[in-house]
Amino acid sequence: MTYQESDVVDIVDRVDGILDEDHSPELKLQLIQETINLYHKVPLYPGIAEMVSHNLLEETSFDELNLEEYVSISSNGEVHSGVINEIDNGEIHVKNIYSEDNKIVRISKSDIDQIRKINEEALADDWPELDFSEETTSQ
Amino acid sequence: MNTITFEEKDVYLLSGPATIEVDDGEIDVVGARLQNGDKIDIPTGKTLPVEALSASSINLHQENGEEPEKLGERTIPDDWDELVNEMKQNPPEVVLMLGEMDSGKTFFSTYVTNQLLEVDDSVSVMDCDLGQTDIGTPGTVGLATVETPTTALDNVGWDVLSFVGSHSPGLHMVPFLSSIRSLADHALEHTDSLMVDTTGWVQGDGGRAVKQGKIDMLDPDYVVLLQKDRELEHLVKTVPDDRIRRVTVSDKVQATPPSERQSLRERNMKQYMKDAKQHTINLRETATERIFFNTGEPLELDQPGVLRAENLSGFEGILVIKDTDFNSEVMRELAEEYGNVRTVEPGFEKGILVGFADDRNRCYGVGVVEEIDYEDLTISVHTPLENPGDFARVQFGSLRYTPTGEEHGFVEPGSM
Numbered sequence: 117m118t119y120q121e122s123d124v125v126d127i128v129d130r131v132d133g134i135l136d137e138d139h140s141p142e143l144k145l146q147l148i149q150e151t152i153n154l155y156h157k158v159p160l161y162p163g164i165a166e167m168v169s170h171n172l173l174e175e176t177s178f179d180e181l182n183l184e185e186y187v188s189i190s191s192n193g194e195v196h197s198g199v200i201n202e203i204d205n206g207e208i209h210v211k212n213i214y215s216e217d218n219k220i221v222r223i224s225k226s227d228i229d230q231i232r233k234i235n236e237e238a239l240a241d242d243w244p245e246l247d248f249s250e251e252t253t254s255q
Numbered sequence: 256m257n258t259i260t261f262e263e264k265d266v267y268l269l270s271g272p273a274t275i276e277v278d279d280g281e282i283d284v285v286g287a288r289l290q291n292g293d294k295i296d297i298p299t300g301k302t303l304p305v306e307a308l309s310a311s312s313i314n315l316h317q318e319n320g321e322e323p324e325k326l327g328e329r330t331i332p333d334d335w336d337e338l339v340n341e342m343k344q345n346p347p348e349v350v351l352m353l354g355e356m357d358s359g360k361t362f363f364s365t366y367v368t369n370q371l372l373e374v375d376d377s378v379s380v381m382d383c384d385l386g387q388t389d390i391g392t393p394g395t396v397g398l399a400t401v402e403t404p405t406t407a408l409d410n411v412g413w414d415v416l417s418f419v420g421s422h423s424p425g426l427h428m429v430p431f432l433s434s435i436r437s438l439a440d441h442a443l444e445h446t447d448s449l450m451v452d453t454t455g456w457v458q459g460d461g462g463r464a465v466k467q468g469k470i471d472m473l474d475p476d477y478v479v480l481l482q483k484d485r486e487l488e489h490l491v492k493t494v495p496d497d498r499i500r501r502v503t504v505s506d507k508v509q510a511t512p513p514s515e516r517q518s519l520r521e522r523n524m525k526q527y528m529k530d531a532k533q534h535t536i537n538l539r540e541t542a543t544e545r546i547f548f549n550t551g552e553p554l555e556l557d558q559p560g561v562l563r564a565e566n567l568s569g570f571e572g573i574l575v576i577k578d579t580d581f582n583s584e585v586m587r588e589l590a591e592e593y594g595n596v597r598t599v600e601p602g603f604e605k606g607i608l609v610g611f612a613d614d615r616n617r618c619y620g621v622g623v624v625e626e627i628d629y630e631d632l633t634i635s636v637h638t639p640l641e642n643p644g645d646f647a648r649v650q651f652g653s654l655r656y657t658p659t660g661e662e663h664g665f666v667e668p669g670s671m
Binding site: 123 | 421422423425426459461513514516517653654655662663664665666667668
């Protein structure tokens, strides 16, 4: 078979598409990482990994956020992407895991225009019969 | 027991598990014609049309107590009968059946097989569905010889399998297509006619490639298109017109939801594994296939935690099984000396589906890996086969199962 026939090329096209999407560089990096993670979860079905990757990003609200979730927050005309480090007194602390100093930004609930988060359960939501959430140990 | 009286041409839908015994007259069940005294089973989970060919009565032994449903008309399209009548007059050697998912290919195959048994003692059926398989186990192409009419192909057992190791041919195209040719040769050594029931993957680059591959590999007398409209025509552009037969999808076909597909696959695998025992096989005597491990030259690596290392061929580099992490400096040094460095940690192999095949690539059963002893070169597997160590090859697949046959994940091809 050829590379094209395997659907693996869908993953490459998807990564290419993410690079063209209107996101912060950090969020693009995270979406690419999550897409690769999806591929490793269902390596026999790269076409499905590609389909599910379109549902990785979902809109949510401040009250539904949890620690360690990866979020992208629009606030006062700026976008902050990173992992939730702390939620405290109507304020959220977002750690940029892709900056060298892991800079933490504090954002007040009242200043937030939009919150989107990475849905770690996207595969389980869309294709529950293919989600085994098993870690593998080969490199 | 329930007695049902039919007028000629009456059609009832009956649900399994049930046994039908004809008391009087003649009935048709999936192309099997039954007369006074004949019996046939309807398996669990199947609902089948029973048609009276004459005024008849049957005794129905049914466990679920579900009321038979009387239908207003036949469920078998007329063009099915026209085709099987043609086949009965001039029995074909190889028939390739194509259809989308949920088009009733297996029901159609059963119907044609039963009809051909009226003019032949036996018919071979190859089931190419690697997931929701009727003949064989998940991850295999199965071949059965059918000698008596059946209501369901999963009742007939199997003669031999060919191991693919996945629920889909997608990333396993080469073993899948070679399986089909290998089993076709086996079938035609034993029977005059072979029905090939295919997967529903008929679109996209891969679907087109795999169907063209089947046509080229089998050179079928008939390519039967089971279609609602013209959704399969793109697959037969290269097939001579006189070999193409077009038949209609029955309007009684019901789609199987994905979750039910998984449970059907698991039910099959659990049933197969129910008497499995753990066996240990010496990998110095039995070859491993479709993995890198145990195919290279042993290599001495002076690094802590290395259980086994092998020099592979050319750019493939080396394979290292190790139970400690290598730091980046060690990895860099190894890469400089050997090129590509593939590393695997012990335990990665647990749960991988394997097939046991002879030296002609014919598989006689599957198993689930418990562990590999990388230093002693032995593999422990759960399998219902009595002597899995007697086979020439252990073929590694890309699915993981528990020892009792529950699905447990995937393995990326080429990862060990």
